[in-house]
Amino acid sequence: GNLLTAVARARGLRHVATGRSGGDGPVRFDALRDDLLDVSPDLGPGDCVYLAFGLTNPNWVWAHPSEARAVNVEATIRVLDRALDLHARAVFFSTELVFDGVTGGYDETSAPNPVTEYSRQKVEVERHLLARDGDWVIVRTGATVTEKLGENCVVEKTYATLMGADAHMA
Helix, strand or coil: HHHHHHHHHHHCCCCCEEEECCCCCCCECCCCCCHHHCCCCCCCCEEEEECCCCCCCCHHHHHHHHHHHHHHHHHHHHHHHHHHHHHCCCEEEEEECCCCCCCCEEEEECCCCCCCCCHHHHHHHHHHHHHHCEEEEEEEECCCCCCCCCCCHHHHHHHHHHCCCCCCCC
């Protein structure tokens, strides 16, 4: 969300950034309770809602499935549906973890085969979108994206590991 906000600001695009706590930058928005019209009263055709919130740590989600589901499935679907019912476009950030990691060669026609609670929750939202009308897109990222560019880049982490002093290769 922070990167999207920075791009919108740099391009001079009208936008509303939201966050759980609000503060100096984002407008406070609790996806479990708040309505999109509370933060963007004129939301509608021509607008786009990027759903970049969620509980993304797979280990935490596994340990707290009900709490995670409330945010990652129920709140996400509620916000998506609200945006689409208002005829806005919606972008849902999912994950490549919807695949089992065994078969390989995944593309957009590959059937998801989630093996973690986190990925099952993402697939549930994907299936909800696939069953409804509206102008939406699912973006499957290769890693949890954070506000710090490169902070969670799989390529950078792999390279750093391979070039580290303790790296051993066969």
